[in-house]
Amino acid sequence: MSAHEVVIVGGGLEGMSIAAALTRRGVRDVLVLERRTVGSGGTGKSSGIVRCHYGVPILAAMAWEGVRFFENTPGLGFRRTGYVVGVGPENVAALEGNVTAQRKLGIEVSIIGHDEVLAMWPGLETKDFAAFAYEPRGGHGDAYRTCQHFAESARRSGARILQHTPVAALVTDGDRVTGVRLADGRRVSAGTVVVAAGAWSTALVAPAGVDLPVHAVREPIVIADPGKPVGEVPVFSDLVSLQYVRTEPDGRLLIGNSDLSTPEPADPDRYLNRATDPDLERAATRFTTRFPGLPDVSFATSYAGCYDVTPDFNPIIGPAGPAGLFVAAGFSGHGFKISPAVGRIAAEMITGADLPDFRLTRFAEGRPLTSPHPYAGAGEMR
Ligand SMILES: Cc1cc2nc3c(=O)[nH]c(=O)nc-3n(C[C@H](O)[C@H](O)[C@H](O)COP(=O)(O)OP(=O)(O)OC[C@H]3O[C@@H](n4cnc5c(N)ncnc54)[C@H](O)[C@@H]3O)c2cc1C
Structure with missing residues (x-):
């Protein structure tokens, strides 16, 4: 062992x-166990x-930290195209509230007009939008x-990463998690076990008595040829027809869904890895209505x-359930x-700070992390 x-x-x-981050803080005896290959899951x-553009202030602040990281770390494929979010009349007050709160956090964001959006995104139908924010x-x-990049940085500072090494179960001793059992039967003991297994985390921690309210939801993505070059346009988040659009490096468009009102539960090991006909019809209707300039x-x-x-x-x-267990999922x-x-x-x-915002117990306490400026019709994604 x-x-x-x-x-x-x-x-x-x-x-x-x-x-x-652990190795940067001097915790170098870190072992990462990945059942397939690094980045092969949701990533x-x-x-x-x-x-x-988040209503929950800590999330907005974390995203802002991300912006500065991506800007200052070459080689990660970050393209600073700008980001536009548009809302209908029912959501103008929420947009203004969010922008004010984000500016207080130091985030560069402003309310912009229809003409400014059209200058950046030619061919966009803007008449059913009432306001836009621009980052x-x-x-x-x-x-x-x-x-x-993170894997390389961790390795360089002493962490070990084992791929093709599935964890079969957590190992407990009394009321403490003391390590993991691998699928091949070997055991690895640990002072702290961090479960960062994405959609697979729920099943992994359940036998240790942890009821993780994390569920897999299938999300289709469509890649489109715009028919003519659109250039380096900003990411566009359409909170009226509930879609988002961004360019791919080769000039094609990536079209995603922002309507999570009826989430589609999925098995993360067995889900349809393509858009269905109804997915495509929905994407086509939304896109062609929003972008008449791209016929x-x-x-x-x-x-x-x-x-x-x-x-x-x-x-x-944060810590979850038995001592020695930490969840990030x-x-x-x-x-x-x-x-x-x-x-x-x-x-x-993990090295001692108490940062309770994302604690698991918030759900049982009836104190979910919600936005003070929610968008009608756009669920909790904001
Ligand atoms: C379609 C889609 C679009 C997205 N778009 C955006 C976006 O535009 N912006 C944004 O900020 N976020 C976006 N996200 C979210 C973001 O990509 C994810 O939140 C993030 O990648 C999750 O990382 P993770 O490490 O938590 O999970 P994962 O990447 O799923 O990693 C978990 C890993 O655990 C491994 N694992 C599972 N079980 C075991 C086991 N028993 N033993 C060992 N290893 C195990 C898996 O193989 C996997 O590699 C998107 C996600 C999806 C799916």
Whole structure:
């Protein structure tokens, strides 16, 4: 049996960011166990959008920390295209409230007019929008490359990363988690076990008596050929028809869904890895109505990923259940942009800090993390 100060289950963005941050804080005896390959889970499917438009202040602040990390770390594929979010009349007060709160956090964001949006995104139908917010420093990056960057940084500072090494179970001794059992029967003991296994976390911690309210939800993504070049347009978040659009590095468009009113539960090991016909019809209707200036758009391909969703669409980061167990899961579709901050926060907590915002017990306490300026019709994604 081997023994380590910290064992991290899951080599996705969050597990790797935590490993890198722990080694930066001097905790070098870190072992990461990944059942497949680094970045092969939800991370490999991420749209990689970076924006700070969140109503929950700590999430907005973490995203802002992410913006500065992506700007200052070359080689991660970050493109500073800007980010625009548009809302209908019923959500103008919420947009203004959010922008005011974000500016207080130091985030560069302003309310802009229809003409300014049209100048950046020609061909957009803007008449059913009542207001827009613009973050010039938003954009999109590459989640897979970012995950590899964290892995490399952790390795360089002493962490070990074992791929193709599934964890079968947590090992407990009395009321303490003392390590993990691998699928091949070997045991690894640990001072702290961090479960950062994305949508797989719930099943992993359940036998230790931890009821993690994290559920996998399937999310289809469509890649479209715009029919003519659109240039370096900002990421566009459409809170009227509930879609988001960004460019791909090759000029195609990535179209995602922002309507989580009827989430589609999924098994993260067995879900349809493409858009269905109804998914495509919905995407086509929304896109062609919103972008009449791109009449020759055609869908090139599609795929699907799984969000690991919590009841308030915010992550769980902190000790959970038995002593020795720490969970970082339930990133609910936001985990790319906040991953640099997640590593820092988790490492601070594992080395003694008490940062209760993302505690698991908030659900049982009836105190979910919710936005003071929620958007009607746009669920908790904001
Ligand atoms: C379609 C899609 C679009 C997204 N778009 C955005 C976006 O635009 N912006 C944004 O900020 N976020 C976005 N996200 C969210 C973000 O990508 C995720 O929150 C983030 O990548 C999750 O990282 P993770 O490390 O928590 O999970 P994962 O990447 O899923 O990593 C968990 C890892 O654990 C491993 N594992 C599981 N079980 C075991 C086991 N028993 N033993 C060992 N290893 C195990 C898995 O193989 C996996 O590699 C999106 C997500 C999806 C799916």
